[in-house]
Amino acid sequence: MAHLDKVALRSIFRLRPRALPAPEDPVAPPSESRRKRLHRFGAYPVLITSIYIGGGLLWVLGGDPLLSAWLAEAGPPPVLGPLANILVVAASGGLLYRLLRFHVRTAHRAHLAQDMRLAEFIEMITDVAFIKDREGRYLLINSAGARLVGRPLTECLGQDDRALFPAEIAPKLMQADRRIIASGHLLGSEDTFDIRGERRTFQSTKWPYRDADGRIVGVIGIARDITARKQAEEQSWRARDAMETRVRERTAELVAANRTLERSIAARVQTEIALRDSEERFRQLAEHIREVFWVYDIAQERLLYVSPAYEEIWGRAVQNFQERPLDWLEAVHPNDRARIQAAHTAKLELGRLDEEYRIVRPDGAVRWIWDRGFPIRDAAGYVYRIAGLAEDITARKLADDQLRRQQVELAKMSRLSLAVELASNLAHELNQPLAAIVAYTQACLTLLREDATDPRELTGTLEEVVNQGLRAGGIIRHLRGLVQRHPAAQTEIDLNALLRAVIHYAQLELRQADITVRLELTEPLPAILADDIQIQLAVLYLMRNAIEAMQGSGNEPRELLLRTAPLDTGTVLATVRDTGHGFSPEATERLFQPFFTTKPGGMGLGLSVSRSLIESQGGRVWATPNPDRGASFHFTLPVYTHYRWPSTPA
Numbered sequence: 001m002a003h004l005d006k007v008a009l010r011s012i013f014r015l016r017p018r019a020l021p022a023p024e025d026p027v028a029p030p031s032e033s034r035r036k037r038l039h040r041f042g043a044y045p046v047l048i049t050s051i052y053i054g055g056g057l058l059w060v061l062g063g064d065p066l067l068s069a070w071l072a073e074a075g076p077p078p079v080l081g082p083l084a085n086i087l088v089v090a091a092s093g094g095l096l097y098r099l100l101r102f103h104v105r106t107a108h109r110a111h112l113a114q115d116m117r118l119a120e121f122i123e124m125i126t127d128v129a130f131i132k133d134r135e136g137r138y139l140l141i142n143s144a145g146a147r148l149v150g151r152p153l154t155e156c157l158g159q160d161d162r163a164l165f166p167a168e169i170a171p172k173l174m175q176a177d178r179r180i181i182a183s184g185h186l187l188g189s190e191d192t193f194d195i196r197g198e199r200r201t202f203q204s205t206k207w208p209y210r211d212a213d214g215r216i217v218g219v220i221g222i223a224r225d226i227t228a229r230k231q232a233e234e235q236s237w238r239a240r241d242a243m244e245t246r247v248r249e250r251t252a253e254l255v256a257a258n259r260t261l262e263r264s265i266a267a268r269v270q271t272e273i274a275l276r277d278s279e280e281r282f283r284q285l286a287e288h289i290r291e292v293f294w295v296y297d298i299a300q301e302r303l304l305y306v307s308p309a310y311e312e313i314w315g316r317a318v319q320n321f322q323e324r325p326l327d328w329l330e331a332v333h334p335n336d337r338a339r340i341q342a343a344h345t346a347k348l349e350l351g352r353l354d355e356e357y358r359i360v361r362p363d364g365a366v367r368w369i370w371d372r373g374f375p376i377r378d379a380a381g382y383v384y385r386i387a388g389l390a391e392d393i394t395a396r397k398l399a400d401d402q403l404r405r406q407q408v409e410l411a412k413m414s415r416l417s418l419a420v421e422l423a424s425n426l427a428h429e430l431n432q433p434l435a436a437i438v439a440y441t442q443a444c445l446t447l448l449r450e451d452a453t454d455p456r457e458l459t460g461t462l463e464e465v466v467n468q469g470l471r472a473g474g475i476i477r478h479l480r481g482l483v484q485r486h487p488a489a490q491t492e493i494d495l496n497a498l499l500r501a502v503i504h505y506a507q508l509e510l511r512q513a514d515i516t517v518r519l520e521l522t523e524p525l526p527a528i529l530a531d532d533i534q535i536q537l538a539v540l541y542l543m544r545n546a547i548e549a550m551q552g553s554g555n556e557p558r559e560l561l562l563r564t565a566p567l568d569t570g571t572v573l574a575t576v577r578d579t580g581h582g583f584s585p586e587a588t589e590r591l592f593q594p595f596f597t598t599k600p601g602g603m604g605l606g607l608s609v610s611r612s613l614i615e616s617q618g619g620r621v622w623a624t625p626n627p628d629r630g631a632s633f634h635f636t637l638p639v640y641t642h643y644r645w646p647s648t649p650a
């Protein structure tokens, strides 16, 4: 408080030094010496002058010899001596009176001037300021005070707090005044009350009002309206409370967030370790596979990764991608480039790629590539990368070509085999017209020998002979059209190698039909003696049937098993086993008959041709249904007579 109030008080003290306590000790009464000094000449001129004249007259009437002597010498007549004495006393008494009156008036005017300056000062200050008498009546109050109580200033003077303040606070104020008057001490307080519909807070300082003699004649007070400051303080407290609450909440949030962060950092570290491990595994895998592994980023429109196999297959540096992202496309064979360019554009939209194309290496060599791409999706399912494998399939392509050539060859062979088969079957058909011709001719001869028949009657029979002859000729011509000469060349054959070769030829078909191949080939297997082309053809027919039988087998696992084993010292047994639809027991006997088929577009010749081929090589062929699913076709072939069996351990 108190700094401002003390300043205000000091100003007042300077104005009223005689009436108020010293600044250092505002409540202490003025010192005795000072009070005497102030009233040395007294405040009562009439009394003092009367005493002076009375005393002078007594002295004159007592006959003062010195004064009388002086007056006699001075010259006035002796009769006037006592009168002159009285006049001198009276005149000097009047002079004294005037002097005293002048002093008292001057002091009074100074007093009034002081009071005026005090009133002016009180009026000037913005705080409420007042002086009350001992009964609590306002002797002085400034405009700020009058505004506070809502009355004209003049109406306030002479009133006490009961008349100016609400009933609930007036007694409190007056009680405080009484305490100040009783104790003579300064009293500071802070009071909040409702006045004229408003809640206001005042910080007030009141102290005793003393008269010139130091007697307490009332109370002086200053009250400062600190409502706004109080509200600001309360707001600031509330704001501070709110802030502290917010800080507490925020701290709790941060602690929680911190914990979550710690947990996620721990998880991240683990993920990173796992990632590093998996990246390492990925790197090792990607860098050691023969295929080119690549990752394409759709947003960046560039390859993020290309495995080192690129240099091996393309014959170009992986670093080329830094400068020319389409380095791989530049190497594509001109005849394939437009198609692959289009596939590359489509790949960005579809996220997929499955193309075969040729590339021309810097050394001029042409390589076949099988390039496949698969979409990589983010958590939202959005395709943002494509990962792919580019495989060098040149060898397979060459093998395919070779296979195609061999298939053509085989087709020729099959025609031959077919012709052979047909020959045996058509020979049976030829027997009929021949038998008919013989029969008709013998009948004609018999009739002619008996000479009982008109030769003209034989015309119809002879025409029938001609017809039968023509039919036989037609059969033979048909056969000749089918037959191509093929000299059979039996050689020493490794049946296991032959089966592997056929599997290789049929690789494409097997892969397209999603069939797994299992080989149970006995090693070493005795060499057989056969025409390899014919055995290949027979095996191919058996395998084709197996593939076709498995193609309708839904989602069941598709497996083709090739097994070889010596059956006895002179024979080798081979089995082609599938997991297809199998065959019914009734069909078992008819499977190998020519033209027996259960397939919509089938010819019914594959098995009969196979049997012809195998039997022509001294072997046998038969079929058995599998106990679980599918069918097994078995064939035997004779062991090469010069084959030397490995010696059996003793």
Ligand code: ADP
Pocket (backbone or CB within 6 Å): 545, 546, 549, 578, 580, 581, 582, 583, 591, 596, 597, 598, 599, 601, 602, 603, 604, 605, 606, 607, 608, 630, 631
């Ligand atoms: P085609 O292929 O024209 O039908 P095939 O002589 O190859 O002639 O076969 C004759 C019939 O034998 C086939 O239609 C089929 O019913 C049956 N068959 C052949 N191989 C199998 C097999 N692996 N599983 C089940 N049935 C078979």
